[in-house]
Amino acid sequence: MPPNDVELSVVVPCYNEEPNLDYLFERLTAVLARLNLEYEIICVNDGSVDNTLKRLIEYHHRNPTIKIVNFSRNFGKEIALSAGIDYTIGAAVVPIDADLQDPPELIEQLLAKWREGYDVVYAVRRSRKGETWFKRLTAGAFYRVISAMTNITIPQDTGDFRLLDRQVVEALKQLPERRRFMKGLFAWVGYQQSAIEYDRDPRYQGNTKWNYWKLWNFALEGITSFSFAPLKIWSYVGLVISLVSFVYASFLVIRTLIFGIDVPGYASIMVAVLFLGGVQMLSLGFIGEYLGRVYDEVKQRPLYLVRDCYGFDRQDNEKKSESR
Numbered sequence: 122m123p124p125n126d127v128e129l130s131v132v133v134p135c136y137n138e139e140p141n142l143d144y145l146f147e148r149l150t151a152v153l154a155r156l157n158l159e160y161e162i163i164c165v166n167d168g169s170v171d172n173t174l175k176r177l178i179e180y181h182h183r184n185p186t187i188k189i190v191n192f193s194r195n196f197g198k199e200i201a202l203s204a205g206i207d208y209t210i211g212a213a214v215v216p217i218d219a220d221l222q223d224p225p226e227l228i229e230q231l232l233a234k235w236r237e238g239y240d241v242v243y244a245v246r247r248s249r250k251g252e253t254w255f256k257r258l259t260a261g262a263f264y265r266v267i268s269a270m271t272n273i274t275i276p277q278d279t280g281d282f283r284l285l286d287r288q289v290v291e292a293l294k295q296l297p298e299r300r301r302f303m304k305g306l307f308a309w310v311g312y313q314q315s316a317i318e319y320d321r322d323p324r325y326q327g328n329t330k331w332n333y334w335k336l337w338n339f340a341l342e343g344i345t346s347f348s349f350a351p352l353k354i355w356s357y358v359g360l361v362i363s364l365v366s367f368v369y370a371s372f373l374v375i376r377t378l379i380f381g382i383d384v385p386g387y388a389s390i391m392v393a394v395l396f397l398g399g400v401q402m403l404s405l406g407f408i409g410e411y412l413g414r415v416y417d418e419v420k421q422r423p424l425y426l427v428r429d430c431y432g433f434d435r436q437d438n439e440k441k442s443e444s445r
C-alpha cells in the first residue's frame with residue numbers, strides 16, 4: 122500500500138440520488154471540514170439512470186477529495202459498498218447512505234470512539250422515522266431469526282452506517298464471496314466493536330429502492346450466507362415423519378390383523394401424499410437456494426465492473442471518458 126495521510130474515507134453508494142447530492146455534500150463537507158483531518162469521499166455510482174454521475178463529476182472538479190467509481194451497470198447496494206471500500210485508502214472508513222438517512226454529523230462521534238481504541242463503531246437506530254410499523258415488525262423478526270440460526274451476532278437496528286478501522290477493511294477485502302451480505306460480513310470479521318445511538322431520519326428526497334420482495338430476498342441472502350440450518354433441518358423433519366409413520370404403520374398392521382381390512386382411507390392417503398409432497402418440495406427448494414449460490418460462487422465472475430474512475434491515480438481511465 123502506498124504511504125498516505127488520508128485519515129478518513131467516506132463511502133457513498135449512489136443509485137439515482139441526484140436530488141440528494143447537493144444537501145449531502147453540503148452537510149458532509151461541513152462536518153468533515155470541522156473535523157480538521159485529511160479525508161476523501163468515495164462515491165460509487167451504481168448504474169444510476171438519472172444525472173447522478175454528471176452531478177458527481179461536477180462536484181469532483183470543484184472538490185478533488187470527492188472521488189468517483191462509476192459502475193458499468195447497477196450491481197446493487199451491497200456490491201457498491203464493497204467496491205467503495207476496496208478503493209479507500211483512509212485509516213478509518215465510514216460507509217454512509219446518500220439519502221441522508223444517516224446523519225453525517227454523527228461521524229464526529231464515530232471518530233471519537235475509534236480514537237478510544239475500537240476497531241468498529243456502529244450506529245444503532247434509536248428510532249426509525251418514516252418507516253411503517255410493518256417494516257419495523259419484519260425487520261425485528263428478521264434479526265431474531267438470523268441470530269437464532271447463525272452463530273454470528275448481527276446488532277439489531279444497525280444499518281451499514283458505521284466506522285471501520287483500516288485493519289477491519291483489509292479483513293473484509295479478504296472475503297472472496299460474490300454474494301455479499303454486508304451486515305453479516307461486518308459482524309463475521311469480529312474485532313473490538315462498540316456502538317453509538319442515533320435517530321434515523323426519513324429519506325431526504327426520492328424513493329427507497331427497497332420493496333418487500335427485495336427485503337425478503339435480502340433476508341434469505343443473510344440466512345443462506347451464514348447458516349446451514351435450512352439444509353440440515355430436513356434430516357430431522359424426515360426423521361420425525363419416519364418415526365411417526367412407523368408407529369402409525371404398526372398400529373395399522375395390528376388393527377388390520379385384529380379387525381380385518383378396512384377399505385375407506387381416501388382422506389388419510391390424500392393428506393399423507395400432499396403433506397409429504399409439500400415437505401419434499403420445500404426441502405428441494407432450500408437445496409436449490411444453496412445450489413444456486415454455490416453455482417454463483419464457482420463461476421468466479423468479478424464482483425463488479427468499473428467503467429471509469431475519477432480522482433484516483435488511475436488517471437488514464439478518466440481521460441478516456443472525458444475526451445468523448
Ligand code: UDP
Pocket residue numbers: 133134135136137138167195196197198201217218219220222324328329330331
Ligand atoms: N443504493 C445503491 N444501489 C442500489 C440501491 C441503493 O447504491 O441498487 C444506494 C442508495 O443510493 C442509497 C443507499 O444505497 O445511498 C440506501 O438505499 P435506500 O435508501 O434505497 O435503502 P434504505 O435506506 O431504504 O435501506
Ligand code: MG
Pocket residue numbers: 218220222324329
Ligand atoms: Mg435510505
